[in-house]
Amino acid sequence: MENGFIHLCQPDGCKSCGACCGLYNYADSSRDALVIRLKRRTELWHDGMRDSARAAAFSETMKHLEPQEKLYEVIYCCEFLGFIDEEERRVGCLLHPAQNRDADLRDASFYGRELCDGHFCPSYHHLSREEKLALIEIIDDWYLFGLCVTDIDLVKEYFRLVSERIYQMPAPEAFRNYHLKEAAHRFFTLKVSWPFRSPETNRFGKYYFDGSQYMISHIDYERFGCGRSRFDRIFLSLTSRFDSASELARAEALIDEYIEEFARCWRQMY
Ligand code: SF4
Ligand code: SF4
Known part of the structure; x- marks a missing residue:
């Protein structure tokens, strides 16, 4: 943080984000697959390619070494994104x-x-400033951080629901407490472990790609005989698909429990 500016791309030594460099736009954007890509690039770059005159050769090499299948063809995936620290905790630009x-x-x-x-x-x-700082306190992992920091709805909805439950927005420093941090972290981990995630490959968070442009997804609540869920924005962020009213009810109960878990920890402390 410099002069009050919060650097979301490289917030601290524990994590960073590379989402706009196309990090999550590979057909296989699982953590394991991305680690293989990032490691290989980083090693090759530092092993004799670290030179503007050799950058084109580096790009060509990567095209042959890496699977090229993307989620959305129109979004570029930059081959110069790698690990920028020895511990491989931060992704960043090799150039x-x-x-x-x-x-x-x-x-x-x-x-x-x-x-x-x-x-x-x-x-x-x-x-908001509080939302940014709180998220930086909660997540210390590049893979999850990049997925969450770019999901504005997910972040805003979580802090809104938590604030409603405890009648205030928790100060970012509150998340230095182990229990509060863990409770919040468990919620954001849903971004990778949500049991109601749609298997459709053209969806990413609340967006889907119809072949030529992005559209906003929609959950058809009417088919379950109910109105829009109070967790609709979260469900869309988590790329949800529900096949029955009971699945929807279970999903709502799960989100509610995660919010309540944080509120319980908060009440025990304050
Ligand atoms: S998507 Fe990530 S890397 Fe790109 S500008 Fe936003 S925070 Fe920075
Ligand atoms: S050159 Fe660097 S900053 Fe630019 S898209 Fe590639 S990895 Fe990202």
Whole structure:
């Protein structure tokens, strides 16, 4: 954090985000598959390719070494995203000056230096300061952090529901408490473990791709004889599909329990 500015891309030494570099746009964007990609790129880059004159050769090599199937063809997946620390806790740009003895090599990339340098995703504008800082306290893992920090609805809805339950927005520092952090972390982990996740491959969070453009998904509650769920935004963020009224009821109970779990911990402390 510099002069009050919260750097969501690289918030601290424990994690970072690479979502807008196309990190989650591979057909197989599981953690294991991404780790293999990122490790291989990082090793190759530092093993003799770390040079603007060799960047094109690096790109070509990656095209042959890596599976190219994407979720959405129109979104570019940058081959220069790798690990930027020895512990492999942070993903980041291999062309960035910090990785290349102050030489900025990003002009060798698809987007170019200016675009890469000046890009701030909507989360920078739409998440409040408290929401950003709280999320940074809660998640210490690059894979989960990138998925959640870019999901504005999920973050806002969680803190809104929690705040309603405890009659205040918890201060970001409150999440330094182990129990509160764990309770909140369990909720955000649903982003990767949600049991009602749709198997459709053209969906990502609340969006789906109809072949030419993004559309916002919709859950048809009427077929279950009920109105819009109070957790609708969360369900869409979690790419949900419900096949019966009882599945929907179970999903609502699950979200409610995660919110209540945090509230219980809070009441025990304050
Ligand atoms: S998606 Fe947002 S937070 Fe993530 S790397 Fe891009 S600009 Fe940064
Ligand atoms: S060159 Fe740009 S798109 Fe590629 S990893 Fe670096 S910042 Fe991301």
